[in-house]
Amino acid sequence: MGVFRFSRKQLGIPYAVFLICFVAAPLLVIIYYAFTNGEGRFTLGNLTGFFTSPYTIGTLAYSFAIAVATTCVCLLLAYPIAYILARSRWKAKSVVIVMFVMPMWINFTLRITALKEILTVIEGNLAFHPFLNTIIGMTYDFLPFMILPMYTTLLKLDQSLLEAAADLGADPFQVFLKVTLPLSVPGIISGVVMVFLPSMTNYVVLDMLYNSTYIMGSLIGSYFSAYDWHNGSMIALILLLIILVFTLVTDRYADEDAGNRGGALL
Amino acid sequence: MDQNARSEHFLEIKSLCRTFEDGFMAVDNFSLTIKQGEFVTFLGPSGCGKTTTLRMLAGFDMPSSGEILLNGKDITKLPPNERPINTVFQRYALFPHLNIFDNIAFGLKLKKLPRAEIVRKVKKALEMVDLEGFEARTVQTLSGGQQQRIAIARAIVNEPQILLLDEPLGALDLKMRKEMQLELKSMHDKLGITFIYVTHDQEEALTMSDKIVVMSEGRIQQVGEPEDIYNEPKNAFVADFIGDSNIFNGIMTGKYKVRFCGAEFTCVDDVENGTMVEAVLRPEDIEITPPDEGIIQGEVSSVVFKGVHYEITVLSGKNELVIQSTRKAQVGSRVGLSVDPEGIHIMIAENMMNKFEVGVKNGYRLDFLDGVPDFDITSLLPGSRMDGGRLLDAHGDEVAPETLRVIVTIKPEDIAMNDDEEAGMVKGHIVNMIYKGDHYRYIVRSDDDEDFIVRDEDLWNMNDYVSLVIPRDSLQFALKK
Structure with a gap:
């Protein structure tokens, strides 16, 4: 005749159910499909197939190239912007920050469509520079995600540290190199994570800008639309592992706080 | 070299x-x-x-x-x-x-x-x-x-x-x-x-x-x-900031004689008779004596044990004195206070102003000269405003009138003396006068025992009963922190 008592542990039940339904189960389904063939038998053929086919390896390399290039461009553009915004005592700077964030309130396909029109006017035919256009599109899309974590990190930077460095004999350039830059690494890492990962898979940008080369996202999509669940799942799994490794490596340096606050600003 | x-x-x-x-x-x-x-x-x-x-x-x-x-x-x-x-x-x-x-x-x-x-x-x-x-x-x-x-x-x-x-x-x-x-x-x-x-x-x-x-x-x-x-603090600020001090407005009444707290004290500073001064008394220099042996008398209002000594507050007339003593005193008892001449530091007060520290009454009226017309308390507190008879500070919190102390400053030259007793709001006797070359400086002790410094070109006599005309515009207010 036990009376039902609601313990704190039981508060986790809805979350556990959610996790099982929407994370664990799909993951198991992906793993199941990745390691079986059309007859439902276990096989490593999908895995070896991915790493032996020049086509899939080429796609992986192309995805990497786009992600690296986008991240670098974003980094080079965002750091000076974040630095100037964080250091200026300008009263209207919140307006400028909102101007950088505001495009994110507009649906991104709409924004890319607008960008497409602009690029067409400039270049005449988008087909001439597919890689360049993709980088421009991706940068346009992801730049705010790079600026915000860097901005928050630089804003938090204790001014007395910069004064201390100058006091100990560092000229302005040395102060930047030896104090500002090392201390903004957590913000840089957060920004890189937020830009690098999505730019490896966001094939909509390529599609819309008429870049017909496949990246990882489009590759998975093409297999799935051909009802080849097995190869598609394997590629999804490989991508998942790449992201996992990347996250583990960067997590050691990332400043969670900066990422969170950047997120909150959105 | x-x-x-x-x-x-x-x-x-x-x-x-x-x-x-x-x-x-x-x-x-x-x-x-x-x-x-x-x-x-x-x-x-x-x-x-x-x-x-x-x-x-x-x-x-x-x-x-x-x-x-x-x-x-x-x-x-x-x-x-x-x-x-x-x-x-x-x-x-x-x-x-x-x-x-x-x-x-x-x-x-x-x-x-x-x-x-x-x-x-x-x-x-x-x-x-x-x-x-x-x-x-x-x-x-x-x-x-x-x-x-x-x-x-x-x-x-x-x-x-x-x-x-x-x-x-x-x-x-x-x-x-x-x-x-x-x-x-x-x-x-x-x-x-x-x-x-x-x-x-x-x-x-x-x-x-x-x-x-x-x-x-x-x-x-x-x-x-x-x-x-x-x-040897040079001015009241230094005396107040360095160590605890009792600082009183006073006036020299003769060679090595100074008057403050309603009594005459002997000091070691030779300052010209009639000079307005500030007298600094360190708490450890004031001695508590039986009532009849002190230079001034007062009532003990608080005693706080501080480890090495007791901090004793004595109210003598309107003046509050803080004393440090190794001997305890009874709250409420009457005591006498005396100070060695060496214990009194005289600082010549420059640009003597009339300064009154006053409280704020209900309705945010000043407890000064039967209330000051058109006194706007919000002008003293940045960002404050009145809301339905209550004063709200910059954060929107209510400020109770009794928590406020206001310093009223009046320049001596803004006060006019008049022998018509009904002409001014303040009436009192001239208790001190000194000739300053082109004008006289008078001290008028009001019926409420407040000393007013007045600058006047005309000659009046000691102990004249006068009324003081103080224009509303000459009052300056500051909030005591």
Whole structure:
């Protein structure tokens, strides 16, 4: 005749159910499909197939190239912007920050469509520079995600540290190199994570800008639309592992706080 | 001889001023000469300009005018990295991304010293602050006191000509602070470097300094050795700020005679008869006696045990006196108070103003001269407003009238004397008069026993009963903090 008592542990039940339904189960389904063939038998053929086919390896390399290039461009553009915004005592700077964030309130396909029109006017035919256009599109899309974590990190930077460095004999350039830059690494890492990962898979940008080369996202999509669940799942799994490794490596340096606050600003 | 002359004028600060963008004058005409190897303390309440002055010496802030000469060389416009001056920051400002060795070696590495020499110097600096073997530790693993020592080591390792310390002990607990005070003092003796120390803690200043510069509202109030500052304060601000003090408005009534608190005291200062003065009495100099043996009498209103002594507050007439005594007194008992002539410090009051500290009554009316018409309390509290008969401050919180004290200031020349008793609001007798060349200065004691200083061209007689006409526009108000 036990009376039902609601313990704190039981508060986790809805979350556990959610996790099982929407994370664990799909993951198991992906793993199941990745390691079986059309007859439902276990096989490593999908895995070896991915790493032996020049086509899939080429796609992986192309995805990497786009992600690296986008991240670098974003980094080079965002750091000076974040630095100037964080250091200026300008009263209207919140307006400028909102101007950088505001495009994110507009649906991104709409924004890319607008960008497409602009690029067409400039270049005449988008087909001439597919890689360049993709980088421009991706940068346009992801730049705010790079600026915000860097901005928050630089804003938090204790001014007395910069004064201390100058006091100990560092000229302005040395102060930047030896104090500002090392201390903004957590913000840089957060920004890189937020830009690098999505730019490896966001094939909509390529599609819309008429870049017909496949990246990882489009590759998975093409297999799935051909009802080849097995190869598609394997590629999804490989991508998942790449992201996992990347996250583990960067997590050691990332400043969670900066990422969170950047997120909150959105 | 040349060497000697140079070290006497080691650091010369000439008419330094700093006005901020909003027009606030943080430092106003600061001039000071500092000898080589001196331990100088800038002492004052927060916002007095001491830190701004220090920042200008370090090069973090540029003066609006004036100059700074180090060994005769103008360094006013040099950037911080080109000055032979190092700073110990209030909140340490250690580099969190570097370990202790790299923190201390920061300046040495910038000078491109050979590695072996850097290692040796860092080791020596760590020994100096009693933290041998801490090279590989990270900043985060150190306690506040240890971080402070590392901050000192990081500064002195560069062998600066001047070490600036910006309230370096402010974040430490009391015991630690006392220890560090003595250590800093002995470090100063050992190194022979000029120390410039900023603090708001008068005890810290008195303990460590060779020379104290007392500052208030951007200006130097007094410069002197700790004993001079304590024993011979130049003005009421210094007397009040350094140690606890009882300060009373008074008037000289003869040779070595001064009148305040409604009685005549003997003092050791020979000031011209009739001069308006401020008398400073240190709490430890006032003696409690049986009622009939005291110069003045009063009632004990509170007794607080302070460890070494009791702090006893005595109300004598309208005046409150704070006394430190090793003997306890009974609250409510009548006592006499006496002071040795040496215990009374006389300061000549310049630009004597009528100053009255008054309370605020319900409805936010001033408890002064039967209320002041058109008095707007919101003008004294920035950002405040009236809302349905209640005063709200800038945060929207209600301010109760009884928590406010207002200082009313009236210039002596704004008060007119009239022999028609009904002409003015205040009536009283002339109790003192003095001829000042082109005018007379009178003291009128009102029926409420308030003294008014009045400047008048005409001659009146002692003990005349007069009424005072005080125009509403001549009243100036300030909120007592």
